[in-house]
Amino acid sequence: MKNLRKYIIVAFTTGAVLASSCKKLDEYNPGATTLDVAYNNKPGFEGLINACYNDMFFFYGKVDFIGPSEMGTDLWINYGANDSGFCVYDNTLNTSTGSIKTIWGGWYSAINLCNTAITFSKTVKGYGSQTEIDTKVAEAYFWRAWANFNLVEQFGGVVLRTQSSAVEQSAVSAKRSSEKEFYDLIISDLKFACDNLPLSQSVRGRVTKKAAYAMLAKAYLQRTRLGDKEQYGKLALETAEELINNPAKYGCSLYLSDATTSGFTKVFDGKNNKNNPEFLFFQAIDAISGLNPEGYNRGRTRQYYEPDLGGRGADWGTQEKGVLYGRSNVKQYKPSSYLLTKIFDPRENTPDTRFANTFTYKFYASADKPITSQLATTYQKDASIVGKTILNTTAFYSGPDYFLPAGTTLEEQKNMTNDAGLAVFTPNWNIPTDVKKKMPMLVADPTDLFDPATNDYKLPASFPNEPSLINIFPAFKKFSSKMWVYTNQYWMGDFPIIRLGEVYLIAAEAALLSNNDQAKAAQYVNVIRKRAAITSRESEMIVTPAEVTIDFILAERARELAGEHTRWIDLKRTGKLTKAYFQSTNPSVALNFNEKKHVVRPIPQSFLDAIINSNEFGNNGY
Structure with missing residues (x-):
């Protein structure tokens, strides 16, 4: 059996990974023991599950994910020379761009940890039933889907990994999988998560069924860009409606307006940040004890x-x-x-x-x-x-x-x-x-x-x-x-990754894609628009079914979700990553935009240097 010293597989403690908990769960340090001893017991296996959460902390509240997820779109303009590659698609966006290496490495790191956990879930001892094991490993399936979703949207059909490098020698050559193959695995993983994750967790920040359903609805909707819009639109609508129609079951709800404060205002009120029923999937930050990766260096x-x-x-x-x-x-x-x-x-x-x-x-x-x-x-x-x-x-x-x-x-x-x-x-x-x-x-x-x-x-x-x-x-x-606020740099609030407000907009868009049901789309859009106003002015926000098109919903998503790491893939899904669209909305982006390559990111040079078939694998046209 291979020795753990050969692998960079760190089982981060719950205190470091799930920052909201002020006390650490029992942890197991495998040290230099073998993998079967380290992860075939309950404490070691749960330490491995904890590690699956770690990489997400380096995307939300950090600069490396802002460029790939929000810039180079209709909403933002480059301020000076920093990050100009993502903002205006100039030649600084290349195989050596630092953020490219960060996001590629972060997602593949998460995938590898999840693959390791999924592998050892088949042999781990110490649980009372298979149901207990499935409940725990469902977290790894969820995080693998999250990582693969972001990976395929940013880089296209790259390497789809389902085996852990801890138990299988990494290949010196690389083979691309299709984007459809990526989505088949993403959807399969999220279905497992929906079926097996608990409705609630004792530690704040752990993923639950509502996070899985939200992520699955988002994945189904994004999958429509590859074709079969009616089929996947219908699935996205059904999945979104599972949450919308059963808020009490899943422990979620929208903030609604009152006479003095809009529901949208309440979403981002600091008093609601650490116990927010609209946050379906979020990064939990420990503001008191700093039990986070990088401690208080957050936000x-x-x-x-x-x-x-x-x-x-x-x-x-x-x-x-x-x-x-x-x-x-x-x-x-x-x-x-x-x-x-x-x-x-x-x-x-x-x-x-x-x-x-x-x-x-x-x-x-x-x-x-x-x-x-x-x-x-x-x-x-x-x-x-x-x-x-x-x-x-x-x-x-x-x-x-x-x-x-x-x-x-x-x-x-x-x-x-x-x-x-x-x-x-x-x-x-x-x-x-x-x-x-x-x-x-x-x-x-x-x-x-x-x-x-x-x-x-x-x-x-x-x-x-x-x-x-x-x-x-x-x-x-x-x-x-x-x-x-903690300092002039650090902010210790939680970061929503998917909110219930977005699920309503997913349902609206899916209603149009599945059977052009503008009445249903308007119903869901108007819920979101009305809660953006105080109650005395809600009527001013209502739109008619005839007004609700894909373009209208795209604009509504910007009003609702600006800055929340969604815009680039929203434009990708709706076919707006084009020079013509940017010329009409944000001309500084249009200047260098090349539709033949800028719908995906360059492959990191560090990866290309590590494989023997880099010429065959290619660098996404960069």
């Missing part, structure tokens, strides 16, 4: 979407690093004009609360900031605001909506009345020029930000008579609630 997603709060913003009183807003020195991604003004309703008095809860568009002063005549002249402001002071809003805060007992200094804790401390204002609606000039703050509305000729951010050279606001814009904030 850095928010820092990559920050505007220039330390430059133009600082002129008006903001700071480059703040606990509430994050750290604005990274400068990678910003919202497109299409997202801000076409996807979201560009009206101040919109009934739809999703823009306001997806973006921070008001940034407050970190110290008193007098408005000088020089500042007013530089930013072409009216002289009437000279001499006014933007008031400091920072103050010590320890609760009730903040989890660190010691508290911290946060922006937006005083001088909020009448926005007395408002320094930078970036609405997605336009304000008359004469009104803006008299507003005692930096105002950047869409007319200030976007060039009508290019539908992109204004280049300073093209608008020499205007102050450059190219790096001022609303900041993505879904994963930034003040209740879970």
Whole structure:
């Protein structure tokens, strides 16, 4: 029997993998013993199941998965030179791109761990019944499906592995499998998970039946892009409706609106983050004891979407690093004009609360900031605001909506009345020029930000008579609630991977694909649209069946799910990864887009160097 020292198979403890638990389960350290001894007993086998969770922590809340999942779409624009390969498909997207290696390695690592667990589930001892074993190994089947789903969507038909390298020698050559073969295994694995996972788990963050049904519905819907749309659309609809029609059984529900707060607002309220009935499948983060891979180094997603709060913003009183807003020195991604003004309703008095809860568009002063005549002249402001002071809003805060007992200094804790401390204002609606000039703050509305000729951010050279606001814009904030901020970089909230809100939109799209049932599609879309408004304005959000098309649902998915790691595969599924589509929505992406290769990612050079048939295997056209 092979020795474990030959393999990188680390059985992470439950405390490290499922961060929500403050105490570790019994763990088994196989050390240098043989595989059959290590994993053929219950403690060792359950340590192996724990390890299957580890790799997902390096996708959600980390930068490496933002580019592959959200960029190069209609919703976002590259901010500077960082990650330009994913954003604009230039030649920095190649076989040596760092994030490519990270996601490829992470998914294959998870697959290998899951394959090992599935192999040893057939011989493991110490369980009272086969049902107990199936309940436990169903977690490995789920995670293998999750990894293969992401792998095939990003890289296409690559190597479909069903054997563990711990028990079978890895081949020196590689053979591609078809995308349909990938989906056959993904669907089979998720069916097993649906049948065998428990309805609930004692440790928060463990996958359950609701996660399996949600993932299966998503996989069925994505499978429609390979053909058989009616068949797989019907399966996606039936699977989604299993959750929608039986919320009590699965312990899930939508947040609904009331007279003062929309249901969508409640989804991302920090008070609801750690016990959220809408989160069907999520990454659980231990905010108290830091029992996570990399400890407290979590939730850095928010820092990559920050505007220039330390430059133009600082002129008006903001700071480059703040606990509430994050750290604005990274400068990678910003919202497109299409997202801000076409996807979201560009009206101040919109009934739809999703823009306001997806973006921070008001940034407050970190110290008193007098408005000088020089500042007013530089930013072409009216002289009437000279001499006014933007008031400091920072103050010590320890609760009730903040989890660190010691508290911290946060922006937006005083001088909020009448926005007395408002320094930078970036609405997605336009304000008359004469009104803006008299507003005692930096105002950047869409007319200030976007060039009508290019539908992109204004280049300073093209608008020499205007102050450059190219790096001022609303900041993505879904994963930034003040209740879970830890530092100016780290955010310790849970990350939803599939929400019940998405399942309703899956059902709507599937209803159209299966038999063009616009009435049913509208029914599910309207549930989501109504809960985006307070109850008194729900009627304004209702759409008719005739309005509900695949394109309408695609836009609705953007309103609901922007920034939640879905957009690239949504465009792929709906046939929108095309130059023509990007020319009409986000021209900066269209410039380099090549439909013959940019629907998949390059194969990592490290993998090609490790096989003897790399020329035969190919690199996906890169």
